[in-house]
Amino acid sequence: MPFYEKKDLRDLFNGTLPWEKTREIMSCPKDDDRFDKYIQILQEQVTYPEKILMPLGDHLNVVQKGSQRVVKCDCGREFGDWRQNWKLNALIYVRDTREKLEEIYPGFRCPDPSVCEVREFYCPGCGVMLKVENVPVGYPIIFDVLPDIDGFYREWLGRPLPEQAEFTDMTHDVTRGWA
């Protein structure tokens, strides 16, 4: 199994590792300890004390906060229980007119706002764009990924987490209260 220094992996993630080394990592068999080093690198990049359990994408991680598991931005902003779609606690800006869409897709590149909208989700804490979602008008906000965190730690890593939580989608509990 190949072994990579944490520094090399950090550079790889930042896109600053020399191409020859990047190419080597791409082509070689995968390193079994990648996840643990990944979590260490992510943990070093944030200032909050909570332990990162699982990344959810750029800037977002599921962290253990007391007995809760919550989604947290690198800036410290929290987005609620990981089993509820974090987007519900973000800021949203919807490109639903030709004028707004042409700011990104000028002229012939512009989709049709009568059927398509581009939803941008921002972190209310730092303004980073966390997700762009292109969907037909009226389509529910997509819950991109609901990781089975306990299953992963228990079955794949062989290190069950002390606190277990039911693996289920709880998004509708939120929207039900909004009507």
Place this chain on the structure above:
Amino acid sequence: MARKRKGIGEGGRSLRQMLEENERIYRETGCYAGITEPTVLADDPVKAELFHSRIMAALISGRETCRLVSASPYVREVAELCIGVFTPEGDNIAQSTGIQIHVRLMADNIQWMIRKKYEEEVGIEDGDFFIANDPVISGMHAADVYDILPVFWERELIGWVSTVIMEMDVGAVSPGCMPTPNVERGTDGLKFCCEKIGSKDRLRRDFEHKIEISLDMCDIFLLDRKGAIAANVRIREELKNIIREFGLDYYKRATRELIEEERRNQIARIRQRMIPGRYRSVVPVEFPMSKQPVSWIPGRVDTIRLIPIQMDVGTDGYMALDFEGAGEWGWHPFNGTPQALWGGVSIVMVQTFSYDGRANLGSLLPVDIKTPTPDSVLNPIQIKKLATSTPWAPMLDLFGMWTHLLGMAFYLRGFREETFNYRSASGWQMAGYDQMGTKRPLFAAGTGNFGPGACGVCDGVDCGGWLATPEVDLGSAEVWELFVPQLEMARRFEPYGAGHGRFRSGVGIPTSIMIHRTQQCVASGALGSASDRIIPNLGQFGAYCGGKRNTFLVRFQDLPQWLEKRQPLLYELGFMGDLKERVEKMGGEIVDVGLIPEPTEVFEGNMLIANSGAAGGLGDPLERDPRRIQEDLNQGFSTDWIARNIYCVKASYDDQAKEWRVDDAESGEMRQRKRAERLAKGVPVKDWWQKARQRVLEHEIDPQLTEMYQSSARLSPAFLKEYREFWALPEEFVF
């Protein structure tokens, strides 16, 4: 008393008995062929490696043999062919290089013959040739023709070899070999349902007559068959050599262990690289048929269909794909089939996981597809009556999206370098008179003209794409110009189609051809069918997906004069916002003919441009290193407009140094202002949700979308239930 007929399989069993027995054992043990303890390969790894290498060498040399015999530029220039070797039950043992979609599709053809009792009712003999190209049985589109050869050892069928070639002409209605203006089966052209076309290693003369009478490009088609047969026979003989060297018992056991070993390896890869859980997205697909000249009048209707996609990764290392909520089938040639879905699974699993040359059926066994709802666009019950010239088209975007979901799982696990996505391309196909005055389909290959999605550690590959085949090079443009009355025009990268992000997608390069030396020619769209009024949901995290794809027809009024003056044509499309006006100033007319343009007559000097869009970038564009933007500007991969408006980078051109430079301080301030702007204009999702819900409740949605939602709801109560739950709609709500 009549003696019971002896089967051609192992121990006198019929192939059907062997197939059913193999399936039963797999169900009971979970291991391929019931191999719970693979030992033969493990006992002597060197021998095992040699054995596998010999099979692969046979396949690859067979593929090259085919290229030497064939005359089609698809085979000779692009190498759009692939060869596989199979167990007697029709399970793939190994696959040559080439388009990997056919690992399962070839097998499905063989297993269809076995289940249809070919052994008893048609006859399967040593030296027989079979041919298939019917997507109702198996395949992505009718243009893919499979040549299948049984392999015997001392009167026992011990395997199969199958070659697939994409044909330029299968006798379909104009234009092209995968036409879009067709809705009924008869318009697809010739369909072969695993038919026997030769015996004793000779192609039947009556088959050749049929091809000569039916196809305009009969010579190409027949030479492709001969190329495929040469390859198949060569591989068959090499397999016999392998058996002589290793022994029949070893061959039988080792080939099955190769499948079981790959199944285990695949599960290990999934467990090593992914995170278990649920991953979701949606692929809306447009079928603009209202202007297509179809004879079945009810087919002249524009529809949009939803295909939600859910990937469940279990802790057991198995994956399941679910398309619950897919809308209804329609009268168009783009309906998918459950078999075509397996084609998509083959290509994605091989090219994202099993790229070590060991791909076979075992690569696919850890994946399950929940059978799409009958009557959905992925499982039309009327499939026999429908045209199936292009089920491939929506599959490209659907499996581009699956790749996106896989990429998300890799990213979460820390293997960011494996993150990637892709989308389908736009293109042209034609029919008419070639330079020699012969009327026939005219469908040229192209370069990889769109940009694949960003990787998690670098930008996407420029003009590097598409996933379906690693060969995105059309070969020699001059050879294609001999086959199609066109001139390949100079072209430049088109940055406005890129998916912008911290890492951007690859940048596409529009295909641009000029019609040249044809008496009469008709052109229409090809391939790309999925949404573009609705761009795909391929932005990775905080990045954008590339924009709408275009298919342009450009006519110049004074082309000879323009050429005489050696003025540049449209080698660079430039800013998309004023392209139409700029072309008009050149005395030209640019017609955006939509994604699937209806057949249009084209003339000498007309230009056809396929301006594909790229897949998704990755991460917030404001986090892109300004140095990368500077490099992009200097290489023609970006523009000042993009740098300023998307990336918030101040760039200026240094006339003396002849290069772009970015102003870091000014750029930093621009980015800070942009973040503040986002915080000011963004609204809490709850507030937006309440307004959006009201629109849904009051049916203030485009009628075509309403029909799309109704279509999904008609087939899927689960879709409707979940839709109601998200928007907290009353039980009685209907679209």
